[in-house]
Amino acid sequence: MAKISAPKGTRDFYPDEMRRRRYLEDVWRRVSLRAGFEEVDGPIFESLELYIQKAGEEIVTQLYNFEDKGGRPIAIRPEFTQSLARMVVARQAALPRPIKWFNISRCCRYERAQKGRLREFFQWNCDILGAEGPAADAECIAVAIDALQEFGLTKEQVEVRLSSRKLLSVMLAKLGLSDAAIPKVYLVLDKRGKVPADVIHHMINEIEMTEDQRKRVVDIMDMSSLDGLPSFFGDDPEVLEQLRELSQVVSLLGDDAAQFVRIDFGIVRGLAYYTGPVWEVFDKTGTLRSLCGGGRYDNLIAASGGKAMPACGFGAGDVTMGLLLDSLHAWPNDLTPRADFYVSCVQAASVSKVLPLVRRLRSLGRSAIHDLISSNIARQIKNADAMGVRYNVVIGSHKCSDDEVILGNMRTHEERTIRIQDLLKSVQDGTI
């Protein structure tokens, strides 16, 4: 039969790749749980309508969508947010507030496969619903930073770029830009850092506005802290209110976490639904796509058929994070699990004692393996050594009585005869 390969843009996870994926997921899960988020999940496919409702017909070009055998239009999920909204709306009255949920989703998008972007990927989402204040925004950023630190990343390597959709729109309105100019300014802000500086310069010069307005837009674009803002807009109450909200997010984070944060009004976020603070995490070398992104999206639940409910959250993908850990050589040194025991057997008559002892060791929570391919004893011990096993247990040696085995420490090469029940007792006590 012909060999068939994996579909384009997808990955096979052999043990090495799987251990790395599992490491990412374990960190995400651990960090979420210790911040009091509860894990949730939905189906791998949803009604196509769910995605069109949120993002319009054009989203369909990026989906793995089809009709099932009952003629229902469905799509493999491209992200978890719409499933989350659907689940919240279905039980909105009964869910205790605030809702703090996390999810680690397999998602698929029919996109051109390129560096940092695959057709199938894994995404971590944390969302807080029912909390409107900046404390929830700060909590989301804190959790994202906790994960970065758990991966061993420092503020010299990664940064959180923080903006506010509301503050930005108030500022642009105050500058008196025309309705035609404002979306063009958003576009330039969004492109900054992604295209060369002279392209940005050219784009700005193309927008119809006064020289004074242009200068101010450039100043806003280059701002990396909130300190300069008041001198800019005087004591304009609308600007000050939004400024206060964004400043509060930073001050709630505390000095330690705030060292990861830089104000950057270039963070616009493509998704139309962000309504307040928005932020993305980037590696400081600037070679990779965003590692993580989130913000406040107070309109989603109402737009999904529920009652209005404030909400914020973020998502992070496995592909870019994996590329960053690759480039920094920041994966843990050795993710390979080592078996605790290799149970080998020197004579055929004792072979039926192997699996029962292996089973006892496993039932005590320890990993234990044995020969499955009738290797001779020398080969068995060589295998155990190659696998980095800690202890070799030999059954059926002429040095032993029936209820004894030889216990060998594979590192020190010390050997001793031990009664099986004493071995099991020591394992249970944790002394072996």
Place this chain on the structure above:
Amino acid sequence: MAKISAPKGTRDFYPDEMRRRRYLEDVWRRVSLRAGFEEVDGPIFESLELYIQKAGEEIVTQLYNFEDKGGRPIAIRPEFTQSLARMVVARQAALPRPIKWFNISRCCRYERAQKGRLREFFQWNCDILGAEGPAADAECIAVAIDALQEFGLTKEQVEVRLSSRKLLSVMLAKLGLSDAAIPKVYLVLDKRGKVPADVIHHMINEIEMTEDQRKRVVDIMDMSSLDGLPSFFGDDPEVLEQLRELSQVVSLLGDDAAQFVRIDFGIVRGLAYYTGPVWEVFDKTGTLRSLCGGGRYDNLIAASGGKAMPACGFGAGDVTMGLLLDSLHAWPNDLTPRADFYVSCVQAASVSKVLPLVRRLRSLGRSAIHDLISSNIARQIKNADAMGVRYNVVIGSHKCSDDEVILGNMRTHEERTIRIQDLLKSVQDGTI
């Protein structure tokens, strides 16, 4: 906007349901790892061809299959086995033997949703490739039993029904049944226990064979151990060889594990590819579908384009196992995680100290939560109590200096003032 519901036959995993799913998956993963299996995974969809190649065109009616936007026929995976075969074949020469892989897959089948059968489910697979002897078959059964015991299930509640495709076919050939009769006998064997006894009786009477043959078939059908077989077939060497192989699987398991095992030639397994020992796990009340099933399938790798390679393995689904744990009330009492610390704040001036302390506690590996919805202090403590939090930490009390907090044990209601650095040190030492 209209509310949209989850697609038919799928489930939403709210925190309660997700904790149960996570519990199943954690047991499966723990049991696999301690038996030296390595985790692998493939994409959620594969080329449609991969499934047709193995199971024929008729499989398509049970698949979620479609053409992607590049016109490629693909299908959401209905099981992991074909992805496993594809992955093994792609690197067959390089993989160390024996290959011991496990996988916990999300899978989808377009089937009529019914009790114990959904359109989306999770499946645990363990496979051993490159080992031809009965040790590998016994290892698979041992691992399945380890999981059953880890779920707290006993030999009074569940049993492994073991057969051998080879032994059965040799026996039926020895009885001199016609080529037309043999597949009908397989069908009856497979139906036994699934349809009423009188239907079975009727089916057997319909098969063309002598009364003596009929009696023997019924005897084989009713056999629950291997002891009676030699008297049946004398010392026929072909029967004895297959009998020896199956007996060895049982003897390698050892007495403890063998108590879970019963010989049952009714275990035929629908899949055409099983070539040796086959087995299924059932609950003893007999109300549920198979909990787990596996066997030897030595032809799969060659049939998938690789070099011939012996193989055996098994799969277990989350749906039936969940129903069994439901019916036996065998879920762990409380899967809800309790936060270690609730950090609350009595005065607005101290609010910016909350998240930094929460972050420190989390970075020490402990779970810590705080108020996100501006509750007053009484409400915060009530919330913490309702959530079963262990310690309440109050910041900004007039009883404390700036570097102190009040630490309250939520169970004993004891309170004391403690310096923040002493609290963190005690947490690090594990004394709090």
